[in-house]
Amino acid sequence: MKKLIYSLFIVAAIGISACSNPSKKLLGNWVVSDAKLELSKQSQQDSNMLMMSSMMEAVIQQMKNKATMEFKEKGKLNRAFGGQLETGSWELTKDGKKLVSSYEGAPKKDTADIEFVDDKTIKLTSSSPEAKFILTLSKKTAK
Numbered sequence: 001m002k003k004l005i006y007s008l009f010i011v012a013a014i015g016i017s018a019c020s021n022p023s024k025k026l027l028g029n030w031v032v033s034d035a036k037l038e039l040s041k042q043s044q045q046d047s048n049m050l051m052m053s054s055m056m057e058a059v060i061q062q063m064k065n066k067a068t069m070e071f072k073e074k075g076k077l078n079r080a081f082g083g084q085l086e087t088g089s090w091e092l093t094k095d096g097k098k099l100v101s102s103y104e105g106a107p108k109k110d111t112a113d114i115e116f117v118d119d120k121t122i123k124l125t126s127s128s129p130e131a132k133f134i135l136t137l138s139k140k141t142a143k
Contacts, residue, residue, distance in 0.1 A: 077089055
């Protein structure tokens with residue numbers, strides 16, 4: 001009886017740790033459900049940044065419910081939008097608070113803060129001195 005209880009405890013502990021593992025939560029297909037560009041106060045005073053921001057807003061609106069990201073096992077990543085598919089890699093930092101990704105042919109890695117809102121929603125925030133870009137991704141359900 002003690003062995004059975006111990007075995008159940010081990011199975012439960014493994015199950016709980018797998019569920020709380022942020023990398024496991026990220027696996028699967030996601031669609032961009034929302035996207036925002038927030039200019040810094042300084043950038044709001046720059047006419048070039050304002051013009052770029054308005055052009056970006058048009059692209060952002062097109063991304064909603066169309067752009068997808070697929071996070072696969074072993075750190076593989078697919079990103080699709082506008083008929084183009086990009087492949088790359090991803091990893092979470094040890095604390096699970098940042099997503100580091102890179103794509104084939106890209107000169108550098110991208111780093112974004114990641115927030116697991118719930119099991120079906122994540123927010124990715126990329127910041128620079130000029131602006132903050134926030135992507136909200138919703139988990140795609142199998143049809």
